[in-house]
Amino acid sequence: MKIIRWGILGLGKIANSFATDLQQVEGSVLYAVASRSQEKADHFGAEYNATQCYNSYEQLVKDPNVDAVYIATPHVRHHQDTLLCLQHKKAVLCEKPFAMNRKQVEEMITTAQANNTLLMEALWTRFMPHYKFVQQELESGRYGTVKTLAADFCFEAEFNPEGRLFNKALGGGSLLDIGIYPIFCALALFGKPDHIEAKAKIGKTGVDEETEMTFKYNSGISAFLSSSILKKTPTTATLVCEKGMLILNSRFHQTDKVTTILEGTKIEHDFAYTGKGYYFEIEHFAELLRQEKKESPLMSYAFSRLLISTLDEVRELINLQYA
Template sequence: MIRWGIIGLGKIANSFATDMQQVDNSIIYAVASRSQEKANDFGAKYNVAKCYDSYEELAQDPQVDAIYIATPHVRHAQDTLLCLTHNKAVLCEKPFAMNLQEVDSMIAKAKEYNVLLMEALWTRFMPHFKFVKEELESGRYGRVKSLHADFSFKAPVNPDGRLYNKLLGGGSLLDIGIYPVFCALALLGKPESITAKGKIGKTQIDEEIEITFNYKTDTRVFLSSSILKNTPTTATLVCDNGIVFLHSRFHQTDKVTTLLNGVKVEHDFSYNAKGYTFEIMHFADLLRTGKTESPLMSFKFSRMLIQTLDEIRELIGLHYV
């Protein structure tokens, strides 16, 4: 049995906790919020044994085996470092941190304490995405000629809310644009060059962004994200021998359509959960077998992802304090 702690009790923590109930031999043992009332309410909802109003107290709890960090982006590094220094395995929500320097400090600390650390980018562990990656790597589709991927939704304008608040790491790129970027890097690798343009709003965060990846193979990748409008949120790969289409919302869909050598197939990956079960089970397996790094979401890949996000932000002139 793996006894989990959760730090930061917002919307995504609720989704994570809901899916945890469907994972064998894993329980939420402790939760922490800056508000004792919020911790108690969350704990009552999910039958949690310990409810703290201090992140440090949770990290110090000897009964906790693993900690899921779901605090705002800007806190990911400091909260991860806190937990690692108390020898706790850490699953940290994406983006791993605010920049490469922070990510490197987290990886260094995990190696120093010989503790498991992984970025929680749930798409990497989902059946539909594993299938797409394996299909492309089989070589049957030939070269990928283009990839189009978008992720947008119309968010209420709230200068103090997480999405619009620069002090909380707000903006479309780090919150949802990371998914199209991840998709391209995971399926095609690091691009030869990147171009990007963004719309910086009144609160000095990127409200919209358009990104192009260029590869030596002449593969063209077009990525976009926005918190100003709704878009299909799909991903389409056009290859020499066919097409791979990830239905909406591509990062968590259970539907993929392939067209290979003229034969169209609808693939169904239906699951009875929100989708976090797959990363929870993967992380739990790593912990049980004494691993300190994931082969699917490796330190090397997380570094490449944050480096790419850093480069994109530099291109559009978006800087966080």
């Protein structure tokens, strides 16, 4: 098995989770890390056994030993950091949201194609066993038609106008950070909605602190979706169908428990996994790279385009613009 040597750009919270899970993936190693600070890079590199610790993102992408780069910087940097990697022919796994808007995503895809390089959005839920199970259950037809999806992703964040959640210059707000997960659920299971309604609470830093959305489909499905960084909610996803229900238990985007109720019979399904849940996307990406694939069939460009276009549409409805 070809060993995939990974690099990470931006050594914050999620980079730690990713590096932890990477240690469990056979055939993948953390080779290099890059931070804007040498001290931080050295510290992170020592903790996760990286061979190279750089104090600039440019140095990491110039390292010929790096096969794949995981981009873990704030949303507003995803576009520029992805282009930097692709221009150096590094395969890119970029955190969600893929970029700030559709225009940026198009440029990222065009650059990946021009450089014949693999690029994928790191929406980890897509690769997790519980989500795959739910998709298969619905596709089986046993539940009959879906009537509603209700999905919330909310938590109470400490107010910090400088931190990336409330800072508009860093792409702050609930929609792009966590609203993307309920939206992902609706789009992945039902496709593009025929009609979208949305309203938001815009806070004093100018970002959406809460957003509520309704997606309507001509087939009759309604999806009620919400995100908030002001309050804690169960963070579950419930699908009500003609003949039963599927409940993705808390927190639905990474859960190991799904409850199904089909014609009166309730079953608890357990998808226990080790690690934090990033294992599945890492393994998928590494395998694509080994097979010299340039696009993921599971997280395709078409899906990333649909996702970012939907985020753009919701932002227009709630009048949320970023520079």
